[in-house]
Amino acid sequence: MASNELHPDVPPKDASTVILVRDGESGPEVFLLRRVGGMAFAGGMTVFPGGGVDPQDATADVAWAGPPVSWWAERFGVDESRAKALVCAAVRETFEECGVLLAGPTPDSVVSDTSGYAQARKQLESREFSFSEFLAREGLVLRADLLRPWANWITPVGEHRRYDTRFFVAAAPAGQTADGETSEAAAVAWQTPEEAIADWREGRTMLLPPTWTQLQSIASFGSVTEVLAAEPEIPVILPVLYQEDGQLRVRFPGQEPYYDAGIHPWSKR
Template structure:
């Protein structure tokens, strides 16, 4: 079921939404860190990028054709389970999970895979060259996993949300959000051509920085930070089973300023700055 408003945007002809995956990496706040609860990994997109330049986002991107045809070892819930949770078919569900793990590795070096169904890689530095080739699309993720004899750990992911770019945007994405705990021993970094800055922050601190004008959060990112701020630990997040309606905001273009309307928007417009243009309202996805 799609949550939508009745007003129709009048900017661009409707374009199809590209399937995409975004992963919210979380960890428990360190003792003595001055905060409690969880922290999330955020990156600020490089200024001047064609899409969402300068925005603070979670790692993620569009489903690649190779994701849909990937053949690899899989640990965790079946593709049918993922299809049911994201209200899609099994083939797309598999591609979405593959894209989630691939994009997380490309964008921050965290690899949700291991030598067996119950282990996870502890140090990803040995895969630096492969990471670069994956980002350049010189290597498929399936071939990478096969060459390194690794199992994709789908059981480390949890389905979380689904946001669709408003009709009327130049670029549109049907983005499924996942959550995953950062594997012990692995280091999330900013060694990607798309990141200008990376940071671990509590949801509360991330929202405070946004309200102070230190970052730009698009509605889907803001919404996930708001929701995650209610959890006290990683274990609580991973145990949650949220409903996942498809959220399709409405782009309002016949008023100033141009804005989007979406469920729960009141806090967004009351609390922070919103210096984006009409074409920057999409959830972060794609390359």
């Protein structure tokens, strides 16, 4: 956000974010990207893979394995068209941003190596063809059953770009390698939530409240199996922006430990 200007009339767009998890020596690790500085939204921030829903995500004609669209619609409190778009966007954005593809040649398998799809990944990012066209061409089934619904945060009123973001969790598929081969990432890393929060606390990274909150949440689990077995409530979280001493602040549930660190990313944008 430039200076402290507020933009009260910007409607939020749908977006999907995927928290990729894997078991490490010290417990679950998550995959994080530091976004390229100067980007229109969350530039320089450390985030999970994700992005805005594409109009074609809602109309995607894909082979689907896992809970039906109606189940996702109920969990996220949306209609079925919107639910389908959110799930498709989650799988598409994860593939585009870090090369992890939650799809397989059959409903009970998953691609073990995505390196052969490197060119297609670049073409998807540049929107040369749709995700459904890619899956159909490669004979792949979208594995919605590998995702779990996790949270729902809406960008505060006042931001010049706003998103209604659904968070998912998914275990990193065996054999696949998450990377930073995307135009949006300056750096990537697997870290425990505790390591990621320590980096933020010591000023090496910047975390917005939704990312910080999900890291705190994942830190409470001892393994990926425990994370995937969780069935969290998914309230709609809409933080509130306000000005204090000439700087922007944000009010959100469970904010006390966040502000105890004395880090206020809105004042740095």
